[in-house]
Amino acid sequence: MRTILALSIVALFFVPTLSFDTGRAHTGDIGRIAPSFHEKLADALISDRFDIIVRFDSPAGEHAALLSRLGLETDIVLDSINAASMEATKAQILDLSRAEGVVYIECDEPLAYFMEVSAVAIGASSIWNYAILDDGEVVYDDHGYMKRIDGRGVTAVVLDTGIDAGHPDLDYGTKTIKNEKREESGWTEMENSDTSSGHGTHCAGTVAGNGDASAGQRRGVAPGANLYGMSTGEGLSIIYAVEALERVYQQSRPNENPYNIRVVSNSWGTSGDRYDPNGAITQIVEKLVYENHVAVVFAAGNDGGDGTDIRTNPYSNIPASIGVAAALRDGTGIADFSSRGHRDIQETWPDVAAPGVDIWSTAPRGTLIDGSQRPTDDDLYYMAISGTSMATPHVAGVVALLYQAAPSLGVSPVHEDYSGGEGGPPASEWYNDTTTLVSEAELILEATADYIEPPAEGVPSGNWTNDHGHRFDFAQGCGLVNVTRAVKVALALERLRTYDGDGDG
Structure with missing residues (x-):
């Protein structure tokens, strides 16, 4: 199930690494984590899960062993930019950010x-x-x-x-x-x-x-x-x-x-x-x-x-x-x-x-916009x-x-x-x-x-x-x-x- 995330990110969290006391040390390479993800990740529990996009230095398939070792599975693979989406815990994200071959990690935000x-x-x-x-x-x-x-x-x-x-x-x-x-x-x-x-x-x-x-x-x-x-x-x-x-x-x-x-x-x-x-x-x-x-x-x-x-x-x-x-x-x-x-x-x-x-253009049938505009626009084909x-x-x-x-x-x-x-x-x-x-x-x-x-x-x-x-x-x-x-x-x-x-x- 895709995690629904907040649209706004209020501040950036700039530190050399992200580290947490979780019984086992988890530190992350902040330079490989998107600035827009820093605060959200810092505030999360170590077990919290996120939908992320990971970019590698070569096709994602070549990093299968790394992902398997960290307990991660790819969802959508993006061959043209050597990237893949996956769900990961905060701990897995931090470990992944330090792994060889990982270039960048960002949170999959709603638009x-x-x-x-x-x-x-x-x-x-x-x-x-x-x-x-x-x-x-x-x-x-x-x-x-x-x-x-x-x-x-x-x-x-x-x-x-x-x-x-x-x-x-x-x-x-x-x-x-x-x-x-x-x-x-x-x-x-x-x-x-x-x-x-x-x-x-x-x-x-x-x-x-x-x-x-x-x-x-x-x-x-x-x-x-x-x-x-x-x-x-x-x-x-x-x-x-x-x-x-x-x-x-x-x-x-x-x-x-x-x-x-x-x-x-x-x-x-x-x-x-x-x-x-x-x-x-x-x-x-x-x-x-x-x-x-x-x-x-x-x-x-x-x-x-x-x-x-x-x-x-x-x-x-x-x-x-x-x-x-x-x-x-x-x-x-x-x-x-x-x-x-x-x-x-x-x-x-x-x-x-x-x-x-007030741009007039083609009206869709039976949709939210159609339902909200139809009482005022009174046109079957345009709104x-x-x-x-x-x-x-x-x-x-x-x-x-x-x-x-x-x-x-x-x-x-x-x-x-x-x-x-x-x-x-x-x-x-x-x-x-x-x-x-x-x-x-x-x-x-x-x-x-x-x-x-x-x-x-x-x-x-x-x-x-x-x-x-x-x-x-x-x-x-x-x-x-x-x-x-x-x-x-x-x-x-x-x-x-x-x-x-x-x-x-």
Whole structure:
């Protein structure tokens, strides 16, 4: 039975070792235990049990003898990052942390979906009429239709509560080409994987809904893109999230990417903090972005803030990921609930913003959200809800458009903005670390975003400029994504790279 753990960790417990008087000495190597786990472990009884994720210096299977000696059994094995989940007592965790071959141990914490109880604002609808050109000539598909920038040929993964692909906008088999749910027996394919909350169905419609039930009026940002639903149900935790992301990694490797997966939308996370460079989610996100050139988009969170502390989702603060703040519906300000970073720690700021207030999108059938909204929305197919959960799929949809325009997009030579401060590495170390590079998709979004000037609602006064000369702040990052400008830059970049026919510029 999975142990349900508290969402918040109040303090860090920094000592050289963890030791306890238990009749037999148990000391742990604190450098191998996640800082977010220190206090919880220190306060526990030696026999208390935890669900943990252990990362090794080689595949987990090679450490079977060690685990057997300590009386441990693996549950989920994560081959791509040499990790495995298991249940262990405090005593076993401490002994494990000192064992040869063990790199890092973290607690499997529950995660939350970022939702409170659009496409026009960011310019997406205007780009749908842009034709694709080759040597100045319009390109047509096999049916004689002019190819347009609408995400066609690109697949976006929505890692969430699932997708109700019985919705007319999310047709199972054609629009939603894969729809899997994590059950006790493993990952199961089904038409409707969103049967409890409805959160994921709403997000999926914003990414790529085709608008069939509204005569096209409520299409998603990339209405031509395909969807791949990955449902962890309501019981989302770190291990299930990592397992899902590893599944995406395995299916999106270069030259082994049958669905052309290019972006993952993640409207979930945990309470504000810096990111953990050694955490399992960080490790798999970096592999997706740096090895497979798949963009990973995360919600900044719904904890508000005023810049005096870190409120942003730590997974949105991973340099390889794209962190998204929630703007007002019309893009004229930033929502008060949208999580802010610390004003003095730029690496905790969101990267960009997108509409996240009263966002209309696809309504799931017979779910918690459906039941709570139906009396007020009075629409069989759509509903309006708010949160950075709603802003994130807007950006995922924009990224799908960028990858259609420029399939060669990969990793940029630019590092995530950094101001250091207490708890961070020296700037020289940050700017020489390849795991602080941002993707080209993120760089384009930031460089072309519309900065929302103060005194607009929710925008702090101040004058900050990032490393590539763009205004930004701790509430909105570089500002509201501008689809038209971003796609134009992507098209120009792809043209420069393919002009001589060999793809290298």
